[in-house]
Amino acid sequence: MPAVFVVLWSTGFIGAKFGLPYAEPFTFLSLRFVAVIALLGGVAVVMRAPWPNDRRLVGHLAVSGLLVHGLYLGGVFAAIRDGLPSGLTALVVGLQPLLTAVVTGRLLGEVVSRRQWGGLALGLAGVAMVLSTRLTGLEWGTLPWRALGFALVALLGMTAGTLYQKRFCTGMDLRTGAVLQYVAAALVMLPLAALTETMRVEWTGSFIFALGWLVLVLSVGAISLLMMLIRQGEAARVASLFYLVPPVTALMAWALFDERLSAVGLAGMVLAAAGVALVVSRR
Numbered sequence: 001m002p003a004v005f006v007v008l009w010s011t012g013f014i015g016a017k018f019g020l021p022y023a024e025p026f027t028f029l030s031l032r033f034v035a036v037i038a039l040l041g042g043v044a045v046v047m048r049a050p051w052p053n054d055r056r057l058v059g060h061l062a063v064s065g066l067l068v069h070g071l072y073l074g075g076v077f078a079a080i081r082d083g084l085p086s087g088l089t090a091l092v093v094g095l096q097p098l099l100t101a102v103v104t105g106r107l108l109g110e111v112v113s114r115r116q117w118g119g120l121a122l123g124l125a126g127v128a129m130v131l132s133t134r135l136t137g138l139e140w141g142t143l144p145w146r147a148l149g150f151a152l153v154a155l156l157g158m159t160a161g162t163l164y165q166k167r168f169c170t171g172m173d174l175r176t177g178a179v180l181q182y183v184a185a186a187l188v189m190l191p192l193a194a195l196t197e198t199m200r201v202e203w204t205g206s207f208i209f210a211l212g213w214l215v216l217v218l219s220v221g222a223i224s225l226l227m228m229l230i231r232q233g234e235a236a237r238v239a240s241l242f243y244l245v246p247p248v249t250a251l252m253a254w255a256l257f258d259e260r261l262s263a264v265g266l267a268g269m270v271l272a273a274a275g276v277a278l279v280v281s282r283r
Helices: 002-022 025-046 055-081 086-093 096-108 114-132 145-168 174-196 205-232 235-257 263-280
Strands: none
Touching: 002 025, 002 055, 002 205, 002 235, 025 055, 025 174, 025 205, 055 086, 055 145, 055 174, 086 145, 086 235, 096 114, 096 145, 096 235, 114 235, 114 263, 145 205, 145 235, 174 205, 205 235, 235 263
């Protein structure tokens, strides 16, 4: 399940690359959320899935949805829109496993061992190596700072969302719980799109494919796997899987778009995988 999650999650960056030329970021995300709500809502009704009857759980699901879907995805898309290179965006968001490990002890009572700390540091070094060739030519004075701020919002949103989900929402039904999470995110994203964007969409074949892929594979498949992993595992171990996303995405970009993959990048992939192995191993 972790391997499938990493592969599916990595395709999200590819799907965004296909779809973003035809719709503005918040509009794109709003369409994605509405489509997921309709799809999962229909599945929940047909399967007679139980809806939460505890108002506190509903509130927790709404907060989790805003953090994971609203802040994380909104931050990533807005950062790329404002000119932050996708490699640098991925590197900022790649700090999530370390940030999760820092706060997980206080919030969840989980102990991160020295071996796991070493694995987290090793994984981050591997991610930096993979992305290093994509960050050439950037200078401190030319960085798009507003875009960098959006990337930091995405980092905090995903970190907080993972921890919040682990602490308050592990008992949710994956079908109905996901619907409520996406409803909460859509209630924020739709007004944001209406206020800041034109909401025009070019319904090309590429955009329809990208939207369908992100809805079915990412928002249904990968997110469901993430919620199951959070339910079953420790937060630091689950978060460490995100170190594997940039290397796998780089491999996909090399295969699909003929993007350069250097020896340093390949070495970084091995290093990131070794770091994750140290974190997830229980011995």
